[in-house]
Amino acid sequence: MEVKKFPIAGLIEFVPRVFADDRGVFFETFSARLMAQAGAEIEWVQDNQSNSKKGVLRGLHFQCPPHAQAKLVRVGQGRALDVAVDLRPASPTYGQHQLVELTAASANMLYIPAGFAHGFMALEDNTVFLYKCSDYYAPATEGGLRWDDADLNINWGTEVQPLVSGKDNELPNFRGFVSPF
Numbered sequence: 001m002e003v004k005k006f007p008i009a010g011l012i013e014f015v016p017r018v019f020a021d022d023r024g025v026f027f028e029t030f031s032a033r034l035m036a037q038a039g040a041e042i043e044w045v046q047d048n049q050s051n052s053k054k055g056v057l058r059g060l061h062f063q064c065p066p067h068a069q070a071k072l073v074r075v076g077q078g079r080a081l082d083v084a085v086d087l088r089p090a091s092p093t094y095g096q097h098q099l100v101e102l103t104a105a106s107a108n109m110l111y112i113p114a115g116f117a118h119g120f121m122a123l124e125d126n127t128v129f130l131y132k133c134s135d136y137y138a139p140a141t142e143g144g145l146r147w148d149d150a151d152l153n154i155n156w157g158t159e160v161q162p163l164v165s166g167k168d169n170e171l172p173n174f175r176g177f178v179s180p181f
């Protein structure tokens with residue numbers, strides 16, 4: 001498993017070794033030992049899956065303390081453009097984001113610590129998005145930011161208007177945002 005780090009501290013990409021043979025492929029999707037070695041010793045409590053059409057954009061989401069969530073995200077089918085926005089007030093990269101393309105073919109995964117907003121856009125029909133969370137769903141603590149916020153300035157790489165939920169269309173902008181982290 002290859003481990004990659006980013007300019008935003010705490011984000012880690014894991015790229016498993018994919019073993020192919022006549023039957024198909026095999027790869028590891030999670031290793032607690034490896035994550036601990038990479039500096040992310042997390043107790044996961046919930047696994048989620050969403051299936052999306054091409055152009056669906058979910059985000060930017062987080063849960064506030066005391067139910068903040070670290071996430072380990074990957075794509076089981078299709079491709080997604082994933083984004084993590086640093087909302088840790090003490091971080092030198094506060095307000096900055098990292099884009100990572102997640103593909104079923106490469107089986108890559110992104111570890112996102114608590115203190116980030118997270119979102120993704122499906123790049124293909126039938127994109128299956130799979131992720132582990134370090135805390136349970138707690139809707140009363142949900143927060144978010146607009147995916148197309150001018151200050152965050154995320155390049156989603158599409159001219160087409162993404163398909164966004166009504167809830168996500170109501171999310172606030174980054175200007176005036178007070179981080180709960």
Ligand SMILES: Cc1cn([C@H]2C[C@H](O)[C@@H](COP(=O)(O)OP(=O)(O)O[C@H]3O[C@@H](C)C(=O)[C@@H](O)[C@H]3O)O2)c(=O)[nH]c1=O
Pocket residue numbers: 048050058059060061062118119120136137165167
């Ligand atoms: C997130 C979540 C949703 N739900 C329910 C609530 C709602 O009726 C339905 C759809 O919820 P949402 O519209 O919030 O789903 P979605 O927009 O896919 O939300 C997800 O987006 C990505 C980007 C994340 O990072 C996740 O943490 C999560 O916020 O599923 C749960 O039961 N458990 C959960 O953990």
